[in-house]
Amino acid sequence: MSDDATAKNKSPLAGVSLTFLAPADDAQTTPSAAASPDARSGEPISARVVIVGSGPAGLTAAIYTARANLGPIVIGGVVGGGQLMITSEVENYPGFPDGIQGPELMGLFRQQAERFGARIVDADVDRVDLGSRPFRLWAAGVEYLADSVIVATGAEALWLGIDSETRLRGKGVSACATCDGFFFRDKEIAVVGGGDSALEEALYLTHFASKVHLVHRRDAFRGSKIMQARAAAHPKIELHLNRTVAGIEGKDHVEALRMGRTDEPGEETIPLDGVFIAIGHRPNVAVFRDWLETDEKGYLRAEGATTASNIDGVFVAGDVDDHRYRQAVTAAGEGCRAAIDVERWLEAREPHETEKTAAGATTSR
Ligand code: NAP
Numbered sequence: 001m002s003d004d005a006t007a008k009n010k011s012p013l014a015g016v017s018l019t020f021l022a023p024a025d026d027a028q029t030t031p032s033a034a035a036s037p038d039a040r041s042g043e044p045i046s047a048r049v050v051i052v053g054s055g056p057a058g059l060t061a062a063i064y065t066a067r068a069n070l071g072p073i074v075i076g077g078v079v080g081g082g083q084l085m086i087t088s089e090v091e092n093y094p095g096f097p098d099g100i101q102g103p104e105l106m107g108l109f110r111q112q113a114e115r116f117g118a119r120i121v122d123a124d125v126d127r128v129d130l131g132s133r134p135f136r137l138w139a140a141g142v143e144y145l146a147d148s149v150i151v152a153t154g155a156e157a158l159w160l161g162i163d164s165e166t167r168l169r170g171k172g173v174s175a176c177a178t179c180d181g182f183f184f185r186d187k188e189i190a191v192v193g194g195g196d197s198a199l200e201e202a203l204y205l206t207h208f209a210s211k212v213h214l215v216h217r218r219d220a221f222r223g224s225k226i227m228q229a230r231a232a233a234h235p236k237i238e239l240h241l242n243r244t245v246a247g248i249e250g251k252d253h254v255e256a257l258r259m260g261r262t263d264e265p266g267e268e269t270i271p272l273d274g275v276f277i278a279i280g281h282r283p284n285v286a287v288f289r290d291w292l293e294t295d296e297k298g299y300l301r302a303e304g305a306t307t308a309s310n311i312d313g314v315f316v317a318g319d320v321d322d323h324r325y326r327q328a329v330t331a332a333g334e335g336c337r338a339a340i341d342v343e344r345w346l347e348a349r350e351p352h353e354t355e356k357t358a359a360g361a362t363t364s365r
Contacts, residue, residue, distance in 0.1 A: 044145045047073040058153075073121060092179070150338045184209050192276070196222075197278040220241075244261075318335060
């Protein structure tokens with residue numbers, strides 16, 4: 001989202017064909033819930049593995065499990081594709097030396113999964129019952145019965161929720177310094193937040209920006225002491241404590257930040273080129289909360305060095321269990337790990353059944 005990128009893309013999705021959201025022509029390999037013959041019959045749809053989520057983790061798991069002849073069904077969400085669907089230029093995903101638009105990258109993930117026979121349903125999971133096998137999941141009025149489940153529902157960045165932030169998202173407003181920092185070389189920017197994410201992003205962004213304004217609503221940071229000390233001592237970082245974001249100015253791209261005060265009346269405006277919101281993330285765990293263990297931050301918990309959850313046969317992958325790295329490439333890697341864990345788990349449980357179903361899946365396609 002450099003000025004370059006901003007100028008090129010009036011919106012983060014401008015000029016990108018949204019193959020991800022387009023209904024698939026080939027109903028054999030890509031049925032929607034409504035188009036599926038099984039769904040029309042009102043009967044539950046059975047699968048060896050159901051993957052919930054269609055970001056890099058979910059679709060990588062789909063590629064691997066499809067190639068293992070497990071006939072995966074991906075319940076990908078009404079708005080699938082994850083966080084990359086709201087990212088403009090992606091320059092750090094390996095294999096794309098000239099960068100690629102986030103939605104285009106996710107369209108390619110989807111094509112690759114469908115090529116091997118993954119069935120992708122553009123619906124949200126409303127409810128699950130993981131109490132016994134087969135596991136039961138409901139989405140858009142259709143019931144799915146799954147021998148195994150991969151949960152790859154991701155995490156959402158929290159936003160301030162003001163109009164100007166929404167309007168200028170992808171046009172100078174970002175929630176990912178690692179993704180977009182590079183575009184602000186020699187520019188003046190602000191980071192909003194007072195936790196470790198904000199402190200870390202402010203420090204990281206000093207590698208690119210000429211100046212970083214760190215804006216926090218209280219007079220004390222929530223983040224760790226060492227990070228606070230580093231930020232306070234950094235010559236490129238200016239602290240603005242007791243400040244709220246009253247508005248982000250600019251028509252087609254960010255031009256200034258308007259700040260209110262929490263300690264006294266008054267407002268001030270700083271001209272700048274970018275605003276990074278770093279006020280935390282929320283993992284998308286709602287339908288799984290009653291079943292799967294979460295850590296103290298609310299993220300799903302994987303057991304040991306694998307992707308296994310606390311329920312035998314349910315695996316977790318991607319940002320929903322990772323508050324540390326949160327990158328497309330790490331999520332894709334986790335999707336691969338979960339797929340391999342599922343394949344081994346199914347094989348260990350019912351080796352003959354796996355072969356039989358796999359053969360059936362192959363001939364039916
Ligand atoms: P966090 O600790 O929850 O901090 C969120 C910050 O944003 C707080 O300072 C909060 O202000 C502020 N905030 C929240 N909503 C706001 C709003 N609507 N308007 C303005 N400010 C708002 O989140 P985080 O920084 O993402 O960290 C999450 C967890 O990950 C933490 O446990 C953190 O230690 C960990 N983490 C660790 C590292 C590291 O070790 N390298 C890096 C990043 C994150 P208040 O303080 O006033 O509530």
